[in-house]
Amino acid sequence: xxxxxxxxxxxxxxxxxxxxxxxxxxxxxRLEKALGPEWARLIRGIFTNPLSVIGLIIVTGFxxxxxxxxxxxxxxxxxxxxxxxxRDGFLPExxxxxxxxxxxxxxxxxxxYSLTGNEEWVHLLGTTGxxxxxxxxxxxxxxxxxxxxxxxxxxSATIGILVGxxxxxxGGLVDEMLMRILEIFVVFxxxxxxxxxxxxxxxxxxxxxxxxxxxxxVFGWMGYARLLRxxxxxxxxxDYVMAARASGAKDTHIILKHVLPNAMFPTLVFxxxxxxxxxxxxxxxxxxGVGVEPGYADWGQIVSFARNYIVSLDxxxxxxxxxxxxxxLYGLGWNLLGDAMRDILDPxxxxxxx
Amino acid sequence: MTTxxxxxxxxxxxxxxxxTFLIFAMMQxxxxxxxxxxxxxxxxxxxxxxxxxxxxxxxxxxxxxQYWYWLVGRRDxxxxxxxxxxxxxxxxxxxxxxxxxxxxxxxxxxxTLELALWSMIPIIVGGIWMGIKAALNHNKPIDxxxxxxxxxxxxxxxxxxxxxxLLVFYARLGWFAPxxxxxxxxxxxxxxxxxxxxxxxxxxxxxxxxIDIFLDALNHMVMPIITLAVxxxxxxxRVTRSSMLEEMRQDYxxxxxxxxxxxxxxxxxxxxxxxxxxxxxxxxxxxxxxxNGVVVTETIxxxxxxxxxxxxxxxxxxxxxxxxxxxxxxxLFIGAYLIVDxxxxxxxxxxxxx
Numbered sequence: 042x043x044x045x046x047x048x049x050x051x052x053x054x055x056x057x058x059x060x061x062x063x064x065x066x067x068x069x070x071r072l073e074k075a076l077g078p079e080w081a082r083l084i085r086g087i088f089t090n091p092l093s094v095i096g097l098i099i100v101t102g103f104x105x106x107x108x109x110x111x112x113x114x115x116x117x118x119x120x121x122x123x124x125x126x127x128r129d130g131f132l133p134e135x136x137x138x139x140x141x142x143x144x145x146x147x148x149x150x151x152x153x154y155s156l157t158g159n160e161e162w163v164h165l166l167g168t169t170g171x172x173x174x175x176x177x178x179x180x181x182x183x184x185x186x187x188x189x190x191x192x193x194x195x196x197s198a199t200i201g202i203l204v205g206x207x208x209x210x211x212g213g214l215v216d217e218m219l220m221r222i223l224e225i226f227v228v229f230x231x232x233x234x235x236x237x238x239x240x241x242x243x244x245x246x247x248x249x250x251x252x253x254x255x256x257x258x259v260f261g262w263m264g265y266a267r268l269l270r271x272x273x274x275x276x277x278x279x280d281y282v283m284a285a286r287a288s289g290a291k292d293t294h295i296i297l298k299h300v301l302p303n304a305m306f307p308t309l310v311f312x313x314x315x316x317x318x319x320x321x322x323x324x325x326x327x328x329x330g331v332g333v334e335p336g337y338a339d340w341g342q343i344v345s346f347a348r349n350y351i352v353s354l355d356x357x358x359x360x361x362x363x364x365x366x367x368x369x370l371y372g373l374g375w376n377l378l379g380d381a382m383r384d385i386l387d388p389x390x391x392x393x394x395x
Numbered sequence: 396m397t398t399x400x401x402x403x404x405x406x407x408x409x410x411x412x413x414x415t416f417l418i419f420a421m422m423q424x425x426x427x428x429x430x431x432x433x434x435x436x437x438x439x440x441x442x443x444x445x446x447x448x449x450x451x452x453x454x455x456x457x458x459x460x461q462y463w464y465w466l467v468g469r470r471d472x473x474x475x476x477x478x479x480x481x482x483x484x485x486x487x488x489x490x491x492x493x494x495x496x497x498x499x500x501x502x503x504x505x506x507t508l509e510l511a512l513w514s515m516i517p518i519i520v521g522g523i524w525m526g527i528k529a530a531l532n533h534n535k536p537i538d539x540x541x542x543x544x545x546x547x548x549x550x551x552x553x554x555x556x557x558x559x560x561l562l563v564f565y566a567r568l569g570w571f572a573p574x575x576x577x578x579x580x581x582x583x584x585x586x587x588x589x590x591x592x593x594x595x596x597x598x599x600x601x602x603x604x605x606i607d608i609f610l611d612a613l614n615h616m617v618m619p620i621i622t623l624a625v626x627x628x629x630x631x632x633r634v635t636r637s638s639m640l641e642e643m644r645q646d647y648x649x650x651x652x653x654x655x656x657x658x659x660x661x662x663x664x665x666x667x668x669x670x671x672x673x674x675x676x677x678x679x680x681x682x683x684x685x686x687n688g689v690v691v692t693e694t695i696x697x698x699x700x701x702x703x704x705x706x707x708x709x710x711x712x713x714x715x716x717x718x719x720x721x722x723x724x725x726x727l728f729i730g731a732y733l734i735v736d737x738x739x740x741x742x743x744x745x746x747x748x749x
Contacts, residue, residue, distance in 0.1 A: 229721065230728065236717070241717070330709065331709045
């Protein structure tokens with residue numbers, strides 16, 4: 042006997058009257074065969090939503106810039122520390138875009154440079170206070186942002202996943218204690234906490250990437266832990282975990298092989314949004330002056346130079362506008378990607394998008 | 396509901412104690428010389444001085460004893476006076492402010508509170524209004540535009556937005572000024588004719604019937620308020636929008652429509668009232684976001700509040716002030732989250748009546 046479904050649940054494209062077992066299930070696509078249905082939906086969703094395509098293009102663009110940094114902005118000497126922004130003299134006043142580069146110019150002129158219409162190195166985006174080249178700082182700052190951001194996100198995600206899965210899986214007293222500890226960390230507004238801790242760590246590690254990175258990790262794992270704990274609590278009672286336990290699997294095996302993979306997608310969304318926000322916090326710390334040492338290629342620091350020219354920003358607009366574009370695009374890219382993934386994976390919105 | 400509130404009230408002291416543990420632990424990262432700033436105003440220089448101070452204030456005692464001294468104070472063996480003790484309100488002496496930390500917090504908090512309260516108006520009104528509009532025009536241009544706007548606002552770092560506002564509204568147009576008051580009024584408010592009731596400039600100006608000072612103070616707050624609002628809008632918009640969309644699909648909405656109610660009544664009396672309940676949950680996050688934003692905003696706009704104090708202290712690595720600021724935030728937000736959580740269960744009829 043065939044099941045007659047009402048018109049309301051008939052999926053689009055299926056002519057009425059065809060039995061469910063023939064028409065309802067379409068054969069899996071090649072993408073689905075290769076990656077499984079969840080990944081396939083995620084990837085198809087990302088590539089069909091215009092906003093996430095923009096996000097993907099921006100993020101890819103930054104990764105390419107980061108990879109090509111030695112070609113886009115060669116250091117002044119072949120073996121020089123590339124993260125040290127070259128200074129063209131020491132004059133305090135910024136110079137506008139297009140000013141010839143006199144001292145400490147990159148040691149060779151790459152092939153692409155003729156596209157800018159110059160034969161010798163000029164300050165493409167001008168210099169900021171103290172004659173730091175803005176173009177160079179933005180290019181190598183991309184690397185700093187990507188590397189520091191990835192390191193912080195991976196470390197906080199690892200800690201968070203560990204705490205969250207232990208709390209969620211074991212429950213009871215363990216859960217209670219871990220959650221009480223977590224609550225202590227979430228009480229503080231994030232930037233406040235990170236600012237306090239990194240200002241304490243600066244005397245120990247010196248002015249480098251470390252104080253800010255450690256502080257961001259120490260106060261950055263809670264989101265992942267909460268996410269994973271919630272997910273595990275809801276998945277724990279599912280049949281597949283029961284089945285695994287009934288078949289005698291160990292706790293670690295169940296967590297690693299069954300529970301974690303199922304909790305991966307929400308974490309991925311959070312990861313993407315975190316990639317954007319971590320770099321913004323990082324830049325904010327640099328801006329406030331508890332980040333890297335002066336002259337280190339870092340977006341926040343470049344913006345902080347602009348503070349000295351607040352009154353004359355009308356003349357020196359380029360000291361803020363170009364770094365602002367870089368920071369805005371970076372945050373936007375990850376946020377668009379994360380937002381799109383959230384919409385695709387959110388079961389409440391499922392079927393509406395993609 | 397009562398059980399939940401009782402449980403929540405019982406957890407509060409535990410969290411509070413945890414916060415003191417965390418701050419104390421951060422303090423232990425420092426050496427005894429830096430920690431001595433809790434008790435003495437001048438940093439000891441010679442070896443003998445250092446040793447004397449460590450002896451006198453028990454800075455080398457076992458950790459649990461030191462925690463106790465830090466909490467309730469310690470009897471100075473030489474003068475027989477009790478020194479320190481956060482419970483006695485002694486948070487140490489601020490190097491940057493050249494005054495006790497507690498006095499600095501008390502003096503600067505009203506300015507920050509004033510800024511935060513004013514920012515709440517555009518944040519709440521604008522964010523909720525945009526969220527409702529977006530949901531009612533789901534997937535139409537208004538929805539898309541407001542989402543793009545929110546994502547942009549969310550992605551732009553506070554300090555970049557602040558500097559761009561300065562560039563446009565101060566350097567170029569000259570409409571709004573940074574700082575707190577114009578020079579002509581700054582002196583006047585300290586004279587006997589002007590009573591500072593609340594230390595909040597706009598409120599005091601109104602109480603003294605000085606509309607000119609009120610408008611001047613408000614003019615100085617326009618740029619910080621915009622900065623804080625643009626960044627907070629995204630969260631509020633997103634939560635309001637998704638909550639509205641959820642409620643719009645509920646059965647009671649269909650019932651209301653089928654009763655023949657006008658669309659406006661359905662939206663205002665039925666959907667919106669229920670949709671705004673979950674919005675309360677993010678009140679805590681919004682407050683925390685405001686505090687994060689305030690640190691950067693006050694620094695950029697030279698507004699003499701807590702945030703500016705923290706940023707200055709962070710740059711000069713004035714750890715005692717930073718820890719005082721952290722403690723203040725910890726207490727403030729434990730209280731704020733408690734109120735938000737209780738408010739939520741009280742206003743949600745589904746929880747209240749269960």
